[in-house]
Every structure is written in structure tokens, then in C-alpha cells.
Amino acid sequence: MTATAFEQTRxxxxxxxxxxTLAALLLGWGVKNAAENRTRAYSYQGVSAQLPAGWLVQxxxxxxxxxxxxxxxxxxxxxxxxxxxxxxWDPLHPDVRYSVSLYPGGAETSLATTASVRNLQRAQSLNxxxxxxxxxVIVEGREGYKVTFAYVNPGDxxxxxxxxxxxxxxxxxxxxxxxxxxxxxxxxxxPTPRQFLKFLxxxxxxx
Amino acid sequence: MPEKTSxxxxxxxxxxAVSIVLLVVFVLVVFGLESLLDPTFTNTTLLLTGVILAVVxxxxxxxxxxxRDRLEPEPKSMVFQVFLLGGLLAAAVGxxxxxxxxxxxxxxxxxxxxxxxxxxxxIGFTQEFLKYAAVRWSVYKSEExxxxxxxxxxxxAAGLGYATVLNVAFVVGSGGVDLGTGVIRITVTALAHAxxxxxxxxxxxxxxxxxxxxxxxxxxxTLAAVLNGVFFYLRNTLTQxxxxxxxxxxxxxxxxxxxxxxxxxxxALLATAISRQLATQGESQ
Numbered sequence: 001m002t003a004t005a006f007e008q009t010r011x012x013x014x015x016x017x018x019x020x021t022l023a024a025l026l027l028g029w030g031v032k033n034a035a036e037n038r039t040r041a042y043s044y045q046g047v048s049a050q051l052p053a054g055w056l057v058q059x060x061x062x063x064x065x066x067x068x069x070x071x072x073x074x075x076x077x078x079x080x081x082x083x084x085x086x087x088x089w090d091p092l093h094p095d096v097r098y099s100v101s102l103y104p105g106g107a108e109t110s111l112a113t114t115a116s117v118r119n120l121q122r123a124q125s126l127n128x129x130x131x132x133x134x135x136x137v138i139v140e141g142r143e144g145y146k147v148t149f150a151y152v153n154p155g156d157x158x159x160x161x162x163x164x165x166x167x168x169x170x171x172x173x174x175x176x177x178x179x180x181x182x183x184x185x186x187x188x189x190x191p192t193p194r195q196f197l198k199f200l201x202x203x204x205x206x207x
Numbered sequence: 208m209p210e211k212t213s214x215x216x217x218x219x220x221x222x223x224a225v226s227i228v229l230l231v232v233f234v235l236v237v238f239g240l241e242s243l244l245d246p247t248f249t250n251t252t253l254l255l256t257g258v259i260l261a262v263v264x265x266x267x268x269x270x271x272x273x274x275r276d277r278l279e280p281e282p283k284s285m286v287f288q289v290f291l292l293g294g295l296l297a298a299a300v301g302x303x304x305x306x307x308x309x310x311x312x313x314x315x316x317x318x319x320x321x322x323x324x325x326x327x328x329x330i331g332f333t334q335e336f337l338k339y340a341a342v343r344w345s346v347y348k349s350e351e352x353x354x355x356x357x358x359x360x361x362x363x364a365a366g367l368g369y370a371t372v373l374n375v376a377f378v379v380g381s382g383g384v385d386l387g388t389g390v391i392r393i394t395v396t397a398l399a400h401a402x403x404x405x406x407x408x409x410x411x412x413x414x415x416x417x418x419x420x421x422x423x424x425x426x427x428x429t430l431a432a433v434l435n436g437v438f439f440y441l442r443n444t445l446t447q448x449x450x451x452x453x454x455x456x457x458x459x460x461x462x463x464x465x466x467x468x469x470x471x472x473x474x475a476l477l478a479t480a481i482s483r484q485l486a487t488q489g490e491s492q
Contacts, residue, residue: 009421013414014343016425021336024432028309028328035314035321054317
């Protein structure tokens with residue numbers, strides 16, 4: 001083989017290495033997407049949703065521990081209230097949690113009024129509760145109401161207090177109001193994480 | 208020349224074998240010192256000690272390699288440049304791509320399959336391609352790359368550069384490491400990356416001094432990436448889940464033993480492969 005032919009072969013070989021690496025990375029991106037989008041169906045008290053796979057759940061009435069994993073202590077959720085149906089969180093990142101709540105009063109009560117009542121309750125029970133933004137929204141054709149808020153979670157006596165930012169989505173559902181909440185400790189809720197929006201769209205009542 | 212080449216090769220394998228033994232001794236010494244002296248560190252001294260420990264495996268390999276590689280030595284500066292290039296590619300491309308673009312910590316440990324496939328396709332291919340690139344587009348065309356075993360030498364240097372940056376990033380990211388646990392992790396990373404890079408280097412040497420098919424080096428990079436993914440999957444599986452302190456310690460040593468065996472087996476296989484390749488070339492000439 002001549003020197004030129006050798007050089008050509010090496011160049012082709014390098015090109016194949018680059019192409020195979022790019023193909024592997026593309027496949028790897030597919031594996032990443034598949035892992036991130038993996039969900040499991042969950043249903044409790046007439047509310048169903050697609051939860052991110054591997055996330056833990058705390059149902060209404062449970063305190064401190066997860067029913068799905070009894071050894072896993074639930075993250076502090078000072079916004080806990082009797083209307084909450086369940087809270088779910090990633091055990092690897094317990095500072096991000098999604099909650100679903102149901103309030104009495106549906107079509108006859110405006111979503112803004114329900115939001116006002118809920119905000120008033122929170123202002124009385126949470127530290128430094130602040131409403132940052134309120135606005136009507138439409139999610140997949142469903143009319144809703146969005147409230148962005150923040151408060152301080154003092155944690156245990158030995159903890160450094162954390163600022164929690166959150167966003168509530170209110171939707172009318174028959175004679176009830178469905179509230180889907182995202183809360184993030186020491187993080188931003190804007191832009192709203194894609195994974196939460198997917199969860200939000202999956203929540204159904206009475207189906 | 209054949210005798211000189213043969214001596215050269217055997218000196219390289221001896222250097223590799225001695226480096227592996229020395230790394231085992233290094234780990235045992237650090238463990239022993241920690242047990243005997245039970246040192247107390249400030250945050251700064253803990254960080255500095257961790258960074259120094261992170262550099263030791265590469266220093267041991269380079270020092271021994273220089274001592275043994277006397278008959279037909281590779282230029283020290285060139286080996287060191289490839290080592291630095293491996294480290295630079297890790298810092299500039301490898302770590303940002305794996306940690307920031309692919310964000311592997313968010314999804315990799317989800318299931319068996321994501322860990323294995325993600326480990327091979329994302330981490331394995333990224334790391335092994337960059338080690339390949341550090342050699343292929345630097346020393347490969349040089350006259351100093353003048354026999355098949357040089358592929359292994361330079362790729363190992365690139366692999367150790369890559370491992371050193373990974374180790375320093377780990378130490379700095381953790382704000383320092385516990386000496387016993389840290390030294391095992393650092394040595395496992397160095398041994399493993401040097402071994403995977405050796406595989407890439409073998410195929411690069413074959414490409415330059417033989418007439419292999421065009422997919423030869425791609426096969427080498429793929430093989431190294433698969434080894435990388437499978438090894439770290441096994442290491443993580445073996446070393447996680449120790450509830451008791453004693454159990455956790457035993458699992459860490461198991462991971463370390465796995466890395467030492469991997470390095471020894473890869474070194475032995477590469478030595479055999481190079482010998483066969485040269486014998487085949489000798490017969491055909």
C-alpha cells in the first residue's frame with residue numbers, strides 16, 4: 001500500500017470513529033430522554049396522575065413517612081393542608097415536590113376567589129408568605145388560574161431556614177377546584193420545569 | 208533492532224506491572240497512615256491533601272515509566288504533553304459534556320439499563336473518544352510514534368491525564384475527601400482509565416503499523432467504551448448499599464480489587480496481543 005493510500009485509510013478510520021461516537025451520543029441522548037420521561041400511573045381518592053418513575057408519594061393523612069417507601073422520610077412540607085390529596089418528590093432531590101389538592105366549590109366559585117382563600121390561609125400559617133404573581137392561564141385548552149408565591153421554611157431547630165418558591169395551578173373540576181402545586185426549596189420556579197408541566201397535564205379527577 | 212524492540216516492550220510491561228503494584232502499596236500506605244496518625248485537617252489542608260493524592264497515581268506511572276523506558280525512550284516532553292492534553296480535554300469537553308449537557312446525575316442511576324447503556328453510550332464513548340483524540344491528533348503523526356507499543360504508552364498517558372482531572376474535580380467538588388475512602392476512589396479511577404486508554408492505544412498502534420480494516424480503531428474505541436461502562440456499573444453496584452461501616456469499607460475494597468484486576472488483566476492481554484502482532488508481522492516480512 002502506498003503512503004497516500006495509508007493516509008487515506010487512516011483518515012477514513014478517523015471519520016468512522018467520529019461517526020460512531022456521534023451515533024453513540026445520539027443513542028445516549030435517547031436513553032436520557034427515555035429515563036427522564038418514564039412515568040407510572042398513580043391514583044388516590046379519585047385523582048389520577050402520571051408520576052415520574054421512582055418518585056415517592058405521601059398521601060393525605062400521612063405524616064413524615066412515605067407509604068411507597070416506609071424508610072424514606074418525606075421532605076418538610078409546611079404548606080400541608082387538609083385539602084391536599086398527595087405530594088410526590090424525587091428521593092434524590094427532595095427539595096422539589098409536586099402536590100395535588102382539592103377544594104370544595106367548582107364552577108359557581110371563581111378560581112380567583114378560591115386562590116384568594118387559599119392564599120389567606122397560607123399567609124396565616126406560613127412564614128413570610130408572599131404572592132409574586134397571579135394570572136389566568138390556559139393549559140391544553142383548560143382554563144385555569146396561576147399563582148406564583150414564596151415563603152420561608154424555618155425547618156427544624158438545627159436547620160438553616162430555606163426560601164421556598166412555588167406555583168399553584170387552579171382548575172375547575174365539577175363541584176371542586178383542583179390545585180396542582182410545584183414547590184422548590186432554594187430554587188426558581190421560572191421557567192416552569194418541563195417535567196412538572198407534563199405532570200400537570202396528566203392530573204385528572206374522577207376518571 | 209528486534210532484540211532492542213523486544214527489550215523495550217518488556218520494559219514497558221514491567222513498568223506497567225510495577226506501577227499497578229506501587230498503586231496498591233500507595234493505597235495501603237495512606238490507609239495505614241490514616242489509621243496510625245488519625246490526622247485532623249482544616250478545610251484548606253483537607254482540600255490540598257486531596258488534590259495531592261489525586262495527582263499521585265499519574266506521578267507514579269510517569270516516574271516508573273521514565274525509569275524503565277530507557278532503551279528506546281519516548282521523549283519525556285511528548286509523553287507529558289499527551290498527559291496534559293488528556294487532562295485538558297477532560298476539563299474542557301468531557302466533564303462539561305457529561306455533567307452539564309447530558310446531566311447524567313439526574314437520570315443515569317434510574318434503572319439497571321439506564322446505568323449500563325448511559326454508562327457506555329454517554330460516559331464511555333465521550334471519555335474514550337477524547338483519549339483517542341488526544342493521541343490521534345497530536346503525537347500519532349510524529350516520528351516518535353515508531354512502534355505499535357507507543358500507541359499504548361501515549362494513550363495511557365492521555366488516560367491518566369483524563370483520570371487526574373476527574374479526580375481533582377471530584378476532590379474540589381467535594382471540598383476535600385476522607386483519606387481512606389478518597390485514596391481508593393482516586394486509585395480506582397486512575398487504574399481504570401489507564402486500562403481503557405491502553406485498549407484504545409493498542410488499536411491505534413495496530414492502525415499505524417499494520418494494515419487492519421478501516422473499522423479497526425472504531426472497534427477499539429467501542430471496546431474501551433463498553434469496558435468503561437461495564438466496569439463503572441460493576442464498581443458502583445459493588446460499592447453501594449453498605450449499611451454498616453464495616454460493610455461499606457469491605458465494598459470499597461472490593462471495588463478497588465476489581466480495578467486492580469482489570470488493570471492487570473488488560474496489561475497482560477495487551478502485552479500478549481502486541482507480541483502476537485509483532486510475531487505475525489515478522490513472519491510476513
